[in-house]
Amino acid sequence: MTKKIPSSILVSIYLALGITGVYLGLEPLFNLVESSIIYQGLIFFFISFLILVVALEWVVFRRLKNLQSVNQREIKKLKDLETYRREFLGEVSHELKTPIFAIQGFIHTLIDGAMNDDRVKVKFLKKAMKNADRLSNLVEDLLIITQAESGEMEMKIRKFPIYDMARDVVDMLEYKFTKKNRNISCKIISKVQEEAMVLADRERIQQVLTNLIDNAVKYGSVDGDVKIILEPKEEKILISVEDTGPGIEKQHLDKIFRRFYRVDKSRSRDKGGTGLGLSICKHLIKMHGEQIYVESEPGKGTRFSFTLKKA
Ligand SMILES: Nc1ncnc2c1ncn2[C@@H]1O[C@H](COP(=O)(O)OP(=O)(O)OP(=O)(O)O)[C@@H](O)[C@H]1O
């Protein structure tokens, strides 16, 4: 390993060389060797002083320039953070407004007399409850996003069988959708051994898979099929969720993972969506050092896939 020469030694060497060079250059002009010792000393002192001033200015100038570029970088970072904070606050307030106003509206109508009509009463209370649930989902999702974006999220990386986990998620969601009278079939197609293990945070991956399957069912065709495919990809396992729904148009594909981005705003809100599901998926997969992709063909369907390390 080469040792770095300290800059103070380098500066001294350059100074000595510079002074000697200028002295020797001036010698033929002023015939210094033959002049008095005081005159020689004065010239020598003057040259040294001049070079020292130039060298100092050069050092100070470089330091200032470095400082300036560091400052500019810091200022840009702070400005970006400020923009992020402002945008985030704006989006959050906007998203909170809708369910809060709805709850407020239903309660006011109930107090203003609707409470006396039993049929309307139950209907309005159910609507208020739906919006309160939405509010609670939103706050929960916001907490996850904030934790992930600030890097405060704790990950519990362990090995677990990916097929079993996919099975659990499918069973849970199938139950939820049959309760809603949706005739969806979720198939797991495993091209890896059923006992294949991955190295990841089980709970977080379960959340990613739940979000993706939930989307496939919500936005897919009414009685369509959803496939969960597990396949080997180099040293990893690729997990895909495929639906046969209307697909996503090209212009939305690169924005789909942004927080609060919805292709069809009213449809998503109608289904109780916060628009944070895919953004959370992206963060959680990124925290595993992996990537999530989307491919879609309008009219044919959509496929979301991500990789996980094999254990
Ligand atoms: N499989 C899919 N097919 C078609 N569109 C989809 C699909 N998955 C997601 N989208 C579109 O992407 C948008 C963003 O999805 P995301 O999961 O982030 O939010 P959401 O589903 O609206 O809300 P949440 O996930 O909180 O319930 C959706 O609103 C929908 O328009």
Ligand SMILES: [Mg+2]
């Ligand atoms: Mg979703």
